Amino acid sequence: MEASDKSGDSQDIPFTPEKHTSYLLALDKSLDSDAIGHYTNEHLKLPGAYWCIGSLKLLNALTEERKKEITLFIKGCQQECGGFGGNVKHDPHVVTTLYALLILSMFDEVDAIDKDRMATFIASHQKEDGSFKGDYAGEVDTRFSYSALSCLKLLNRLDLINQEKARDFILSCLNIDGAFGGVPGAESHAAYTFCSIGALKILGDEDLIDRDKLGSWLAKRQTIQGGFNGRPEKLPDVCYSWWILSTCFMIDRQDWIDFKALKEYVMRCSDVESGGISDRPGNEVDVFHTFFGLTALSMMDQYGLEKIDHVYAIPVSTIKRHFPHVYQ
Template identity: 75%
Template sequence: MENQVEQENTELPFVREQHANLLLNLDKTLDSDAIGQYTNEHLKLPGGYWCLGALYLLNKVPQSRQQEISQFIKACQHECGGFGGNIGHDPGLVNTLYALLILAMYDSLESVDLEKMATYIASLQNEDGSFKGDYAGEVDTRFSYSALSALKLLGKLDLIDRKKARDFVLRCHNIDGAFGGVPGAESHAAYTFCSIGALKILDDEDLIDRDKLGAWLSKRQTLQGGFNGRPEKLPDVCYSWWILSTCFMIERQQWIDFAGLKDYVLNCQDPENGGIGDRPGNEVDVFHTFFGLTALSLMGFYDLEKIDHVYAIPVKVIQKHFPHIYN
């Protein structure tokens, strides 16, 4: 009993307020003359998704900025219906999904043309069922997931060939039970999330061996408590989401050491200034802060807003704007 009390007293704190303060002031820390301003220019819309999503989980969404941010998202939409990562940037599938999720979290879906959005997404499906990320033609399962996720939320899956979309994802399935980004590619945790997410959205996740995949996923948990994305790699906080959410999708989350994963995420915090990095002691960033918080939310720690393990937005947002998902 004494050892248990001592362990509880030495547990790392979850620095909620520091995280919120960092996120709320994120765009105030950018120096217009700094090289980071230019190297991250194309990530402004994705950064908005990670930042707003993290603030939503912390129940700290700045409602005063709703109109400003919604207008920015609208300005990123092209005539074709797709969205760029910033104003004036080329449209792409992943950024189009991010735009949809941001607008849903900000209750501003009516501010853009959703019909054009759906038509643009469907136009990127190839004859073999895969999806191009943009006009340049790159293909992998990130784009399959992004397209299917957005179209499912919009109620527009009928615009594409669902069977071909499924079959392309299944061709990325490997002998170890996990998935690569394209057929024949090495299994990777993030591509496995995209593949299982795509199959889940299509109601085809039962076509894979859940135990075999669950074993591969659970073996990604390292002695430090965090996950790596492939065998023999270092752990990284972002895989806390890619792997844990996939385990929830195949109902194998009980194979994961929640306490160990929680401790790893907490060890990656900056306890003074807030934010979460990829590994303990490394620089924090909004990407890893979001994915660290999503993992803690999935595990039910610290009274965070509950996130949906397929669509990566809070459950209450889906209930409000996309109720057909749960019906």
């Protein structure tokens, strides 16, 4: 099936949570090492665990069967510096450190790791211009700013960094079209725009941008197929259902999106027989797109899914339980 194919009545496509659950639970038994975000891929084990566990949480299907095993694995990914790698003995990174915190919170095991060392590690990666490097190698972009700020906000330790400089770096990535690139001067992109607006939201500075201009750019990412693309003239992809819709919620422009068309696109990407969600209709499903497809359905209040927070990408109930200061 081509990505542009709208044949068939997508309203008749059933939502099969039990199939999605079975697919997710079987991920770590698969031998397909080429699958995107595969649960046991060497360098993606911790990120893959986040996408898988997050999906199960949204489906109200996360059990404690492997809680101890997974918690011990995550603890094993924390290095002496306080940061977490994508797997045991991997170099620590700001993004995987955030993933570790999110997974532990969904398992109600936030106190299983040294949060002070975690916060110190994150803060140590802020550079003089306010940006954050991802790891020792020094790469900088707004993904790392968002991950760092999200982690520190959840830990209630934003006081460890220069928040004004962090804000100024994000604003330096703003383009004339109202959206953001990953670094100053880079092309606007939906994922980097999410990271930038999420960072500003965390800092309480989201009113510094033109909501209507950005809202217009975001709304124009919705294609005739119903799904979003990440940049103009690109094909739609389920993952942008999260990056764009969540950003619209953050700037209160979600009403500018056709929810019905987006829902139908996600459903056309769903495998109703074996479970999972793909990037485009007819393509192979994977855990990455399954998670982001479910987050979109959650934000649109579909199928009784657990409600996800559109800034922090974990359920609202999890934030209320472990990070209540976020909503105060």
